[in-house]
Amino acid sequence: xxxxxxxxxxxxxxxxxxxxxxxxxxxxxxxxxxxxxxxxxxxxxxxxxxxxxxxxxxxxxxxxxxxxxxxxxxxxxxxxxxxxxxxxxxxxxxxxxxxxxxxxxxxxxxxxxxxxxxxxxxxxxxxxxxxxxxxxxxxxxxxxxxxxxxxxxxxxxxxxxxxxxxxxxxxxxxxxxxxxxxxxxxxxxxxxxxxxxxxxxxxxxxxxxxxxxxxxxxxxxxxxxxxxxxxxxxxxxxxxxxxxxxxxxxxxxxxxxxxxxxxxxxxxxxxxxxxxxxxxxxxxxxxxxxxxxxxxxxxxxxxxxxxxxxxxxxxxxxxxxxxxxxxxxxxxxxxxxxxxxxxxxxxxxxxxxxxxxxxxxxxxxxxxxxxxxxxxxxxxxxxxxxxxxxxxxxxxxxxxxxxxxxxxxxxxxxxxxxxxxxxxxxxxxxxxxxxxxxxxxxxxxxxxxxxxxxxxxxxxxxxxxxxxxxxxxxxxxxxxxxxxxxxxxxxxxxxxxxxxxx
Ligand code: BES
Ligand code: MN
Ligand code: ZN
Numbered sequence: 001x002x003x004x005x006x007x008x009x010x011x012x013x014x015x016x017x018x019x020x021x022x023x024x025x026x027x028x029x030x031x032x033x034x035x036x037x038x039x040x041x042x043x044x045x046x047x048x049x050x051x052x053x054x055x056x057x058x059x060x061x062x063x064x065x066x067x068x069x070x071x072x073x074x075x076x077x078x079x080x081x082x083x084x085x086x087x088x089x090x091x092x093x094x095x096x097x098x099x100x101x102x103x104x105x106x107x108x109x110x111x112x113x114x115x116x117x118x119x120x121x122x123x124x125x126x127x128x129x130x131x132x133x134x135x136x137x138x139x140x141x142x143x144x145x146x147x148x149x150x151x152x153x154x155x156x157x158x159x160x161x162x163x164x165x166x167x168x169x170x171x172x173x174x175x176x177x178x179x180x181x182x183x184x185x186x187x188x189x190x191x192x193x194x195x196x197x198x199x200x201x202x203x204x205x206x207x208x209x210x211x212x213x214x215x216x217x218x219x220x221x222x223x224x225x226x227x228x229x230x231x232x233x234x235x236x237x238x239x240x241x242x243x244x245x246x247x248x249x250x251x252x253x254x255x256x257x258x259x260x261x262x263x264x265x266x267x268x269x270x271x272x273x274x275x276x277x278x279x280x281x282x283x284x285x286x287x288x289x290x291x292x293x294x295x296x297x298x299x300x301x302x303x304x305x306x307x308x309x310x311x312x313x314x315x316x317x318x319x320x321x322x323x324x325x326x327x328x329x330x331x332x333x334x335x336x337x338x339x340x341x342x343x344x345x346x347x348x349x350x351x352x353x354x355x356x357x358x359x360x361x362x363x364x365x366x367x368x369x370x371x372x373x374x375x376x377x378x379x380x381x382x383x384x385x386x387x388x389x390x391x392x393x394x395x396x397x398x399x400x401x402x403x404x405x406x407x408x409x410x411x412x413x414x415x416x417x418x419x420x421x422x423x424x425x426x427x428x429x430x431x432x433x434x435x436x437x438x439x440x441x442x443x444x445x446x447x448x449x450x451x452x453x454x455x456x457x458x459x460x461x462x463x464x465x466x467x468x469x470x471x472x473x474x475x476x477x478x479x480x481x482x483x484x485x486x487x488x489x490x491x492x493x494x495x496x497x498x499x500x501x502x
Contacts, residue, residue, distance in 0.1 A: 001133075001157065002159045003161070003162070003177055004159065004161040005126055005162050005163075005170060005174050005177050006109070006162075006170075007164050007165065007167050007169065007170055008163060009034065010031045010068075010109075011034060011035060011038045011069070013068075013069060013070050013109045015107045015109050015161075016070070016071050016106050016108055016157075017061070017070060017074050017100060017107075017108040017109075018068070018070040018074070019074045019076060019096050019100065019108060019109065019110040019111060019112060020035060020073065020074070020075060020076070020111045021075075021076050021078040021112050021114075022047065022075050022078065023054050023079065023081040024053065024056075024078075024080045025053060026047040026048070029078070029111070029115065032111075039067055042062065042065050043073070043075065046062060047075075053077070054077045054078065054079070055077045055079060056079030056091060056092055056095075057091060057095040058075075058076070058095075059077070059096060060075045061074050061075075061103055062074075062075065070109075072103060074096065074099060074103070074108075076092055076095060076099075077095075078092050078112075084117065085117060085118070089112075089117050089129075089132075090128055090415055092112060093112055093128065093129045096112055096133075097133035097136040097137065097160075098136050100160070101136075101157050103156075105156065105157060106156050106158050106159070107159040107160070107161070108157065108159070108161070109160075109161040109162075110163060112129065113125045113126055114163065114165050122165075122169040122173045123172040123173065123175050123176040124176065125162075125164070125173070125176065126162045126164070126172075126173040126174075127176035127177070127180040127414075128176075128414075128415065130162070130176070130177060130181065130184065131180050131414070138188060139152075140192060140480075142192070142196075143195075143196075143197070162177070178310070179489075182305075182306045182307075182489070183306050183414070183485065183486050185305055186302035186305040186307075186482075187306075187486060188482065189213065189301060189302045189305050189485075190299045190302035190480065190482040191479075191481065192480075193206070193209065193295075193302075193480075194294070194481075195479065196291070198273055198290075201294065202246045202273050202324070203241075203246055203247065203248055203322035203324070204246065204247065204249060206271055206273065206294065206298075206320065206322045207221075207322065209301065210223075210251045210301060210320070211223075213301055217309075218255065218256075218257060218308070219254065219255045219308055220253070220254040220255075220256075221251065221254075224250035225247060225248075225249060226241070226248060232341055232361075232365065234250070234341045234361040235340055236338050236341070236346055236357040236358065237321050237323065237358045237360075237362070238338075239332050239338040239357065240272075240323050240325055241323040241324070242332065243278050243324070243327060243328045243331025243332060244323065244325070244328065244331075248321070248322060249323075250320070250321050250362060251318075251319070251320040251322060252317070252320075253320075255304060255307060255308060255314070255315070255317070256315045257312065257313050258313050258314045258315035259313075259315075264316055264373065265314065265317070265372060265375075265492070266366045266370055266372035266376070267300045267303060267317070267318045267319075267376055268300070268318070268320070268359060268363055268366055268375060269296035269297035269298070269299055269320045269378045270378070270380060271294045271320040271321055271322035271323070272293035272322075272325055272354065272358065273324055274291055274325070274326070275293040275324075275352070275355075276290065276324075276325060276326050276327065277351065278325045278326065278327050278331050278332055278354060279331050279332065279333050279334065279351045280350045280351040280352040281352075282352060289475065292475045293380050294322065295380055295470060295474035295475065295480060296377070296379040296468075296474070297378075298480070299378050299482070299484055299488065301318075301320070303485050303488040303492070304318055307489065307492060313496065314492060314495075317370050319362045320362070321358040321359060321361065323354075323358055325352070325354040332354075334351060337436045340357075340360050340361055340364065340459070341361045341365060341368075342361075342364040342459055344360075344438060344458060345436040346436055346437070346439070346440055347433040347434070347435055347439045347440065349440060349441045350440065350441040353452070355380070355452075356381065356455045356456055357440060359381075359456055360455075360456065360458075360459045362377075363456065363465075364459055367459075372463060373464070374400070374463065374464040374466070375460065375464070375465050375466075376468065376491075377456065377465075378470055378488070379468070380469075380470055380471045380474050381453075381469045381471055382448050382449045384445060384449040384452070385448075385449035385452075388421070389419055389449075391472045391473060392417065392472075393417045393418050393473070394416075394417070394419075394468045394469060394472070394473045395421050395469035395471075396408065396419060396466060396467070396468055396469075397420070397422075397423045397457075397466065397469070398423065398465065398466035399423060399460070399465050400464040403464055403466050406494060409494070410488075410494055411484070411487040413494075416473075416487040416490075418468060418484070418487065421449060421450055423454060423457060427447060427451050427454045428454050430447075430451050430454075431458075438455065438458055440455065449469050452469070468484055468487075470483060470484060
């Protein structure tokens with residue numbers, strides 16, 4: 001799909017379809033009003049006949065209206081005007097996008113981007129309209145056979161223009177469009193990698209993809225393999241990988257386009273390409289979904305993609321510890337004690353709490369190698385996080401309040417929200433081990449997302465650090481969501497904007 005931003009009158013558009021909003025109780029928006037006037041009441045007539053009343057998400061296509069240039073007009077229900085908020089904006093734009101693709105129109109212009117949302121501007125409107133549209137159009141059919149792929153529905157729609165009210169709104173709209181396109185590329189990449197099955201998306205595959213993504217950009221990729229991990233003393237990461245025939249990889253990315261002396265921001269993503277639980281084997285039900293256990297890593301790759309596409313002047317490093325977690329003769333056994341790169345010994349009481357093991361060594365490596373300004377890790381870390389928060393927000397933990405605030409704010413902005421949970425010292429006592437410095441799980445399941453974060457904190461104390469538990473948000477049903485690429489990219493954009501203010 002190609003996208004444009006423009007400012008023009010709805011009645012003058014020579015396009016396949018003009019999209020305008022109608023609020024609940026058939027209240028026309030300004031653009032709909034204009035079309036109604038010019039067509040001598042055609043829109044009002046249809047609405048009065050009862051074909052649509054403006055409930056959120058309704059759509060109705062009208063053909064061959066008089067006195068306008070467009071082939072079609074699509075009415076989109078926006079719901080109650082007083083309740084029109086950010087969520088309604090996204091939802092109605094997505095509904096419009098879905099309906100639009102079912103028409104025969106090749107191009108369309110949407111006036112839904114005229115609808116102002118409290119506290120937001122036309123940068124936001126265009127950004128969110130594009131993201132909602134692309135979110136709707138995403139499909140993953142790479143794994144279907146050739147015949148099935150041929151039979152996939154073909155859509156005619158090629159171009160969508162988002163209209164803004166005034167010419168003076170164009171720069172903001174265009175910026176929104178540009179940034180949303182890059183964000184969407186990043187999120188799409190994360191979705192594609194997430195949706196791939198474990199037999200294809202292995203640690204080695206992830207490493208190859210990282211190199212491929214870096215290709216056209218000033219991104220350096222370095223992959224640490226087993227031998228080097230051994231030299232570095234990454235006993236925690238290696239212990240997880242021992243249960244699998246796939247060699248582990250620690251994928252490192254460096255994008256140093258900021259000022260020379262600025263410390264980098266570090267992103268660390270769990271790249272567990274399949275989590276069977278190891279010797280503490282998971283039950284069979286829904287185990288297929290554990291192919292998504294690399295979504296944290298995929299979101300780091302996606303964020304690098306977005307940042308590089310936008311050529312952001314920033315120093316960014318990434319680390320993705322990639323491994324499988326399978327039961328095997330060499331696998332971790334409950335009670336095994338391993339020594340992490342940080343020198344902290346860990347008693348592996350449950351081999352299914354493997355994410356924190358591989359992240360511990362990656363976080364230590366990042367601290368020692370890059371001395372980052374701040375580090376954010378992203379991981380499908382705990383089922384407990386899904387129990388606590390459900391599938392709407394990601395769980396956020398941080399030892400630095402301003403960082404937590406900035407992440408929460410970025411998430412709100414792009415609709416990829418997080419919710420903060422405590423990282424109190426009280427919980428640390430739950431991780432006591434009879435024999436080692438720390439246990440990888442607690443005796444009970446209480447506060448499981450928090451104790452997992454507290455485990456990671458043992459390895460990040462010296463850094464400004466945040467942890468996003470995306471166990472409930474990285475996929476929905478059986479589909480990867482690409483989260484939290486939008487949150488992370490918006491966070492970096494905001495971070496740069498603030499830097500200029502200082
Ligand atoms: N990858 C899982 C977490 C997970 C489970 C994410 C289900 C999404 C849905 C992680 O490695 C894991 O197995 N965690 C255990 C920790 C437990 C053993 C303390 C869990 O959540 O059950
Ligand atoms: Mn696990
Ligand atoms: Zn896992």
